[in-house]
Amino acid sequence: MEFLPFPAARRHAASTVVVDSILPRAALTLAHWRGAPTPAMYQDDTSAGSVLRALRPSAAGLAQARYVTANHFDVDGFVGVWAWLNPVLALRYEELLRLAATLGDFREIDWQSPLADHALQLVCWLNAEEKARFYEPFGAPAGRRREDEASAEKFEWFLPRFGSILENPGLGRAAWEAEYRRVKQAATRVQSPATTVRRYPEIGLTVVRTPEPLPYYALFSPSIGTDIVLSLYDGQRYELEYKYTTWIDLESRPTLPRLPLNGLAACLSDRETGRHRWTFDGITDTGPLLRLDGRQLTKAQRYADPDQRPIYASSISPEEMEAEVVAFFRVGYAGMEPKRYWTWAEVREAGGQAG
Template sequence: MQTKQFIPFLDIHQYQGVLVVDSFHPRGLVLSHWRGAPKLPQLHDDTSAGIVLNALKADLPELHTHAYVTNNHFDIDGFLGVWSLLYPQKALQHEQLIRKMALMGDFREMDLQTEEDHLALKLVCWINRAESGRFYAPFASYAPRQSEVKLCVPKYTFFLEAFGAVLEDPERYRAEWQQEYEQVVADWAVMRGPKSGLTLERSIRLLVVETPEPLHYYALFGQSAPADMVLSLYSGNRYELEYKYTSWVDTAHRPGFPRLDLQPLAGQLNALEEGPHRWAADKITDTGPILRLQGTPLSKEERFDHPYKRPIYASSIPSRSFKAVVQQYFEQGYRNQPQKPHWSWAQLRALNEALFSKKEIPL
């Protein structure tokens, strides 16, 4: 297979034979789970790294003719896809490990049953620490006059060179991954302990998590694979509802419902809320829309960061009533809707326009 070279996304017009990972550009061969991106027959997967691994295993002909690889942003799934194309033999040697890392990085899903599960977590924690410590945290580059497309290039330069050594000897880098790893393991124990509970509402693909305090995302969402949404119920009537990133991309193995606008639901809750804060929600085009009681609006970086790092305010609505309102909202919205892995943005806009022509689903 031809040796590959990573190139900046903005330079793609200067090259012929480019593999575009975890993003989209009409000039290259796309290996991406982005909604609406071209799909490779029989090779599509839930993560972009999974698509790359499938292409490597199938010995896709274009892998022998395309010498360049690019991505327009840095995240764990996209990086692993790029790295796998540059180091295909190592990638296939560690195939299941890379798949687990990609699921953890993009969807925050994981398990901690095996030694390989723990290794995947350690490596993801190393990437997280190295990214925020040496460069900037995810979405921090979305400040005015800054561009992720440009700023991610030094990240790729560093991680493409460094990751192989960490993969071969992770204990040598313990100081960088240990703190976050131990926190996730501790929070995972809380999630599986007697003070926490998980309820999967299969009819609307909603995972209801009841736990005393906000946790690390990997623990909170770890067991959420059958769901498109997570409703977190904390002590003291503190709540958040979040659409998972799985509902932003085109998955292969998990048919789901279309995203519903959360802002009409926020309006229904505000009609019941007697506390000092108001319910607000991000748009459905956001990678992970959150419905929450709003104080000072959170930045994209703050919303992407873990729940325990942001303020979550107490509501006057009892938890049972809150859960009932949320369930009824989605049960009515999803009535007669199919589950499928591919929903176009046009389909989502049309559905939400039809549902919310009167601004809310009537109770």
């Protein structure tokens, strides 16, 4: 088995296992993307989790497979590709790799896990080396390159090096330490009296009220089990975000579909007395944001941590903001039942009915 860049894999699909991507006629698909043809026995919350499931039995499609590929580089996809190429070591560290993939994709980590710090160090190492040596996530178009082509360089650099960091993260301390400490300090703030967390499980919403914008790995950890986060910061600065958990086929629990945010944006804009207006991303974006003048951000900026982008002050009080958001989703989800494996057609239909 060997890694094959995605453009080349298109010519060898029948001999290729595709991870965290879709490749027509592939020998085996191991992806959590909505509608991906991942065999039911391997479906998992993360694509790396699907790979780890497939490694335990002799996966269907393995006999004829010679290559493994992915059409982009991120933590989940990389961990899945690496695990396929290193099955013995991957299964030895299965729980740790699952935590890392979940943190990378969903920005969630259970700080009570004895492996939480190790997983965070791995993810911070991947993030730091990726930015230092290559380009930031979603940054390929800025260099006039296609992600499925440009990302191959990342895989080729990381694949032979990851195993040693997995077994001894201290070897990568110089790269991961700064981001690791930043996240840990932010997590301490989330767990302090300065931050309040309210959950509305019936609509899948977590409200985090904290003084300043935080890294996602700290901000989203209290939201485990929900799919929408409303962040309320001092100075009447707010953002609402659909988590990636409702872009993919989540296996572990049912979810509600994403609702278009145009109605909520219009309602909030009517209340604003300042110069900014509420804007929103479409429901098929990987992590749609509702924010003041949010359309000015690039995809790379929207993917970056909230403390790395401008968040404008609103004339709406935090109490009013929370009440409006909760009311919007309660009305929109009235009569809907959560379920697994929504199709995009069903999501759009549900959004139309809610509107």
